[in-house]
Amino acid sequence: MRRADRLFLLVNALRGRRRAVLARDLAATLGVSLRTVYRDVSDLQRSGVPIEGAAGVGYVLRQGADIPPLMFDEDELEALVVGIRFARAFAGPRLATGAARAMVKIEAALPDRLRERADRVAIMAPTCRGESGRDFGEVLDGLNEAIAARRVLRLDYRSEDGRATLREVEPLCIVFWGGSWTLGTWCRLRGAFRQFRLNRIGSMVPTGEIAADVPSRSLAALLREVRMQPEAMDAVRARALQEGALA
The missing domain is CATH 1.10.10.10 (Winged helix-like DNA-binding domain superfamily/Winged helix DNA-binding domain)
Known part of the structure; x- marks a missing residue:
């Protein structure tokens, strides 16, 4: 660099x-x-x-510092356009709307040469969330809000073999596997990090409790565990893709 x-x-x-x-x-x-x-x-x-x-x-x-505005090179611009297209296609309505506004602002500030380059980016993301039977975008928005507010959720969940369980979880992240989605959590029943398939969650109800800020149950701790045990996350990814891959 x-x-x-x-x-x-x-x-x-x-x-x-x-x-x-x-x-x-x-x-x-x-x-x-x-x-x-x-x-x-x-x-x-x-x-x-x-x-x-x-x-x-x-x-x-320093607060109020006058720093010149950003400018992107062609590779950075292409990455932004692709990311915004995916946000519009796969995120909830709130983030999709924000992505559309961001693209308008970016295009308005670009010189003609880079604006033409943005129009030619060939990676597309048609709106197809790979889930059905409910307004999935609203589910994503609700989960995003719960994660940001650290709300503890009670999940009515159906396991892979069809058994129904009730879980209290501290939601940490939402993961898209290319057709399937999981909710990364700290599961209080198991006392460990767990991933829940979103299309197996029958209901999600806030308990009214706000999760404590415990470093060992944080998103950073979850990501450390994934880095230390990549084979476990590979297994989760393989199951998610096998069960919900796009045709």
Whole structure:
């Protein structure tokens, strides 16, 4: 990565953050060493970029800082267009509407050459969520809201062999497997992370409880477990695709 690109990405990683970002997190995001982050931040500060903070404390852009607007290269623009198309096709109505508004704003700010490139992106995403029998977009919106608010949910769930169970879960993420969807949770019955197929959930009712902020039951902990046990997630993915793959 060119140094100029790295400095740009560093500033962008700080843009809009209310809390200081630790140097180790910046290093992980940029794929560089801590020493490189410290040197780059120091260089940006000397050049007038209003970055505040220090090693061990973290860094933040000063409130109200006037940073030039972003501009995308062709590969970045293509990735954005594809991502927005998938959000419009597969996300709930709220995110689909937000994706459409975002695309209008992006296109309005693009020079003609890049706008033409955006129009030629060949990866499409027709609206087909791979689920049936209910307004699935509304389900996704409801789950997104529950995850953001940390609401504990009571699920009426049917297992693979048809047995009905009642689970209280702390929802953490929604995973799309290319035709099938699962809800990643901390399952209180099992005392472990579990994935639930959305089309097997008969009902989802908030218990009225807000999940405690416990690091061992967080999304970050779930992702660490997945990285440590990739074969378990591969099995979940294989079952989801086998049962709900698009024709």
